[in-house]
Amino acid sequence: ETGVTQTPRHLVMGMTNKKSLKCEQHLGHNAMYWYKQSAKKPLELMFVYNFKEQTENNSVPSRFSPECPNSSHLFLHLHTLQPEDSALYLCASSPGTSGYEQYFGPGTRLTVT
Amino acid sequence: DQQVKQNSPSLSVQEGRISILNCDYTNSMFDYFLWYKKYPAEGPTFLISISSIKDKNEDGRFTVFLNKSAKHLSLHIVPSQPGDSAVYFCAASAGAGSYQLTFGKGTKLSVIP
Numbered sequence: 001e002t003g004v005t006q007t008p009r010h011l012v013m014g015m016t017n018k019k020s021l022k023c024e025q026h027l028g029h030n031a032m033y034w035y036k037q038s039a040k041k042p043l044e045l046m047f048v049y050n051f052k053e054q055t056e057n058n059s060v061p062s063r064f065s066p067e068c069p070n071s072s073h074l075f076l077h078l079h080t081l082q083p084e085d086s087a088l089y090l091c092a093s094s095p096g097t098s099g100y101e102q103y104f105g106p107g108t109r110l111t112v113t
Numbered sequence: 114d115q116q117v118k119q120n121s122p123s124l125s126v127q128e129g130r131i132s133i134l135n136c137d138y139t140n141s142m143f144d145y146f147l148w149y150k151k152y153p154a155e156g157p158t159f160l161i162s163i164s165s166i167k168d169k170n171e172d173g174r175f176t177v178f179l180n181k182s183a184k185h186l187s188l189h190i191v192p193s194q195p196g197d198s199a200v201y202f203c204a205a206s207a208g209a210g211s212y213q214l215t216f217g218k219g220t221k222l223s224v225i226p
Binding site for chain 2: 092
């Protein structure tokens, strides 16, 4: 039990669909993150939220829209995705955003058809 | 350009022997380094970290060594166990207040019984 849960674990969607990924952390952390892991590539940071405020957007296309209603929940809203967006999407949390190890969820395996 | 490099995609080690996983970095601003372990269908799990003010950190069977002049760190696992078989990621962070972890591509360790 990592303390960070993600749903769904697998998602197949068409390019015209709208879907959302959900992340919840039970660790009392203040910071939450979205990462993308594509095949043969390192984990890429997408978004950072600290105390519900977005502090980082790593040039992510607008078809990915994050939402952080509170420090325990993080969403990634998806719309009009491309096949190259197929990847493992990982959520993580940490006590703060400074020099703390991050705790990851199991990820959502997304396939865009 | 990759700032954190794990040049060995895979490593096989006999059970009971030492496993040595290597990581090189190029950014002189990195001052905090972490190792994560990832099993299939799970998110990365924090394993051990080291600050740039140290050159060694030990936790049970796991030891991380940092050579700042060479911009190189390594993870030693002694003795290796079959349950250690996983993908190991090296990650680095730059400075207090930095939340961005830069990851390597990972090394797949197989411990042979």
